[in-house]
Amino acid sequence: MAQLPPVVARMWGREPVPRRGPRPRLDLAAITAAAIEIADAEGLAGVSMSAVATRLGVAPMALYRYVGNKDDLLIVMADSAVPPPPDPGGLTWRDYLAAWTRANRDILLARPWLLSIQGDTPPAGPQRLRWLDRALQALGETPLDDGEKFNTVTALTGYALTSATLVHATGAGGREGEAGIAGAAEYGEILAEVLDPQAYPTLSAMMSSGLLGRSEDWVEDADFTFGLDLLLDGVEALIRRRTRRRHDRK
Amino acid sequence: MAQLPPVVARMWGREPVPRRGPRPRLDLAAITAAAIEIADAEGLAGVSMSAVATRLGVAPMALYRYVGNKDDLLIVMADSAVPPPPDPGGLTWRDYLAAWTRANRDILLARPWLLSIQGDTPPAGPQRLRWLDRALQALGETPLDDGEKFNTVTALTGYALTSATLVHATGAGGREGEAGIAGAAEYGEILAEVLDPQAYPTLSAMMSSGLLGRSEDWVEDADFTFGLDLLLDGVEALIRRRTRRRHDRK
DNA sequence: ACCTGAACACCGTTCAAGT
DNA sequence: ACCTGAACACCGTTCAAGT
Numbered sequence: 001m002a003q004l005p006p007v008v009a010r011m012w013g014r015e016p017v018p019r020r021g022p023r024p025r026l027d028l029a030a031i032t033a034a035a036i037e038i039a040d041a042e043g044l045a046g047v048s049m050s051a052v053a054t055r056l057g058v059a060p061m062a063l064y065r066y067v068g069n070k071d072d073l074l075i076v077m078a079d080s081a082v083p084p085p086p087d088p089g090g091l092t093w094r095d096y097l098a099a100w101t102r103a104n105r106d107i108l109l110a111r112p113w114l115l116s117i118q119g120d121t122p123p124a125g126p127q128r129l130r131w132l133d134r135a136l137q138a139l140g141e142t143p144l145d146d147g148e149k150f151n152t153v154t155a156l157t158g159y160a161l162t163s164a165t166l167v168h169a170t171g172a173g174g175r176e177g178e179a180g181i182a183g184a185a186e187y188g189e190i191l192a193e194v195l196d197p198q199a200y201p202t203l204s205a206m207m208s209s210g211l212l213g214r215s216e217d218w219v220e221d222a223d224f225t226f227g228l229d230l231l232l233d234g235v236e237a238l239i240r241r242r243t244r245r246r247h248d249r250k
Numbered sequence: 251m252a253q254l255p256p257v258v259a260r261m262w263g264r265e266p267v268p269r270r271g272p273r274p275r276l277d278l279a280a281i282t283a284a285a286i287e288i289a290d291a292e293g294l295a296g297v298s299m300s301a302v303a304t305r306l307g308v309a310p311m312a313l314y315r316y317v318g319n320k321d322d323l324l325i326v327m328a329d330s331a332v333p334p335p336p337d338p339g340g341l342t343w344r345d346y347l348a349a350w351t352r353a354n355r356d357i358l359l360a361r362p363w364l365l366s367i368q369g370d371t372p373p374a375g376p377q378r379l380r381w382l383d384r385a386l387q388a389l390g391e392t393p394l395d396d397g398e399k400f401n402t403v404t405a406l407t408g409y410a411l412t413s414a415t416l417v418h419a420t421g422a423g424g425r426e427g428e429a430g431i432a433g434a435a436e437y438g439e440i441l442a443e444v445l446d447p448q449a450y451p452t453l454s455a456m457m458s459s460g461l462l463g464r465s466e467d468w469v470e471d472a473d474f475t476f477g478l479d480l481l482l483d484g485v486e487a488l489i490r491r492r493t494r495r496r497h498d499r500k
Numbered sequence: 501a502c503c504t505g506a507a508c509a510c511c512g513t514t515c516a517a518g519t
Numbered sequence: 520a521c522c523t524g525a526a527c528a529c530c531g532t533t534c535a536a537g538t
Contacts, residue, residue: 012444021520022519049512059523061513070512119369119411122419129445133453146456151477154416158408161369166404169372194262195379203383206396227401234484271501272538299531309504311532320531 007072011079011125026056028066032080035073039081044113047073078117079125082107085134094232096138101156101228104131108164115165143242152235159231163224257322261329261375276306278316282330285323289331294363297324328367329375332357335384344482346388351406351478354381358414365415393492394485402485409481413474 010028034055038046049070053060067073086099108114123129132153139149197204260278284305288296299320303310317323336349358364373379382403389399447454 008440009444014444022522024521026521048510050510061515061524062522064513065521115369116366119365119415120419122416124441126449129441129450129453133450136456137452140452146459147473148476150456151473152480154412155405155409155477155480158410158412159405160408162404162408162411165369166372169370190258191374191379194259194264199376200379200383202387202390203379206386206400209396223397223401226398227405230402230405230484230488231481232484233487234480234482237483237487238480272503274502276502298529300529311505311534312503314532315502 007066007068007076008124010066011076026058026062026066028076029080030056031063031066031073032076035077036081039077039113040111044074044116047077049073074117075121076125078114078121079123079127081111081114082127082131084127085131088134088138091138093138093140093142094236097135097152097156097235098225098228098232100131100135100138101160102224104157104160105164105224108161109167112164112168115161115168118161142239144239148238155231156228159227163227257316257318257326258374260316261326276308276312276316278326279330280306281313281316281323282326285327286331289327289363290361294324294366297327299323324367325371326375328364328371329373329377331361331364332377332381334377335381338384338388341388343388343392344486347385347402347406347482347485348475348478350381350385350388351410351481352474354407354410355414355474358411359417362414362418365411365418368411392489394489398488405481406478409477413477 007028031052035047035052038051038055049063050060052073053063056062063073067076086096086103088096091099108118123132135153135156136149139152142149144152192204192207195204195207257278281302285297285302288301288305299313300310302323303313306312313323317326336346336353338346341349358368373382385403385406386399389402392399394402442454442457445454445457
């Protein structure tokens with residue numbers, strides 16, 4: 001699952017260029033698109049090799065010419081399901097990274113099945129690396145070194161992912177008929193019933209004061225923005241420190 | 251997968267208390283322990299209902315008396331594989347949350363299969379909620395409101411998760427013979443070969459200047475600590491702002 | 501009440517064979 | 520070179536039957 005597989009080369013357009021033989025009826029892009037359609041409609045559980053093949057009008061074994069195994073297919077799906085990152089166009093690093101993180105989270109909310117794959121796979125495909133590139137680019141003008149930029153992006157990515165998990169899992173952003181708890185309120189009720197105030201003092205105090213009662217707010221911009229600003233404030237503080245130090249040396 | 255299932259009640263000790271009939275030869279704890287042993291040894295792929303049953307010396311169908319289905323079992327595993335959170339004992343909120351986040355990440359590094367489950371499941375079991383409780387408790391003395399505390403913890407959780415994913419996926423922390431890319435250096439090499447400097451200007455510039463060459467550092471304390479401090483600086487800035495405002499009102 | 505045996509409808513993946 | 524048909528060794532899950 002964590003192995004960076006040969007199929008990665010194909011993701012980057014390094015398709016073998018054969019001379020002879022019948023014209024291929026498939027390619028990696030068509031297979032991936034079919035698999036994504038199934039995942040969007042039925043979730044990851046619906047994505048079986050034979051379901052994908054059926055949708056393409058082909059025998060299941062035909063897929064193995066393009067994909068080493070099913071894990072390969074999942075990795076390719078997780079990359080190509082991601083749209084291009086927002087355009088940097090003239091934004092400050094802070095405004096851009098805010099938009100970038102929000103867009104990142106929105107993708108995960110629209111395609112929750114990505115959560116199950118991305119938590120396990122490093123960015124190695126063209127799309128996810130483009131996202132990484134743009135975020136690093138936005139920090140280009142700052143005095144941070146490469147490692148610091150990288151860790152900043154890691155923190156933002158993690159926040160987007162955890163927020164999306166929470167929203168999706170509690171069903172707060174849930175579309176009708178979707179898997180997930182009926183609502184954050186129900187989640188709260190279940191916890192309230194089960195939590196022992198002795199063992200979970202802070203959490204149960206918060207719950208009885210209504211934290212989780214109104215927790216559909218988790219999806220709302222205000223709440224997401226708060227945590228995001230927390231992170232960006234940290235970055236800004238660091239930049240200010242760095243800048244000051246440079247200035248001192250003059 | 252995201253459904254909060256009836257098995258949750260059982261996680262909380264709400265086992266049915268039967269009167270008559272043969273004494274049970276199994277219980278949820280034993281099943282979970284067996285499944286975790288398999289996951290530790292062979293990864294999540296090795297955890298099949300029949301593998302778990304075999305390890306317990308029982309027919310596979312016996313498990314269905316304790317667990318609704320396999321997804322249920324995974325949810326229970328993901329909770330009970332988590333050890334108790336660090337002890338708060340006299341630490342400042344900042345020191346405690348730093349230790350908490352680091353411990354969080356270390357668990358994920360020790361049991362990478364948790365990554366595949368936790369990215370998809372909200373905390374609903376006794377262990378993960380205990381972690382949540384302790385983190386909120388540490389923020390108890392600060393002037394943050396409940397929602398702010400909650401989002402702070404979300405951001406820290408996300409950072410731990412993404413850091414662990416990155417470390418694990420690039421194999422930087424890999425034990426011998428484990429799944430994963432052989433090393434971060436190899437990951438870098440693959441990317442270097444495939445990245446078009448035109449399409450990925452910042453990333454390829456960083457790579458040729460050696461960012462990913464020395465990227466085993468990702469695991470090292472220094473690098474992890476940097477991102478963590480970034481987050482905590484953000485929290486601290488917010489707390490300072492809140493405190494000042496209160497002071498002004500006097 | 502608890503566990504089992506047999507059975508069902510699937511999986512992912514292989515291999516030799518066809519064109 | 521590409522696709523297929525048949526086959527293999529598994530899955531998760533059901534149900535009726537045993538004690």
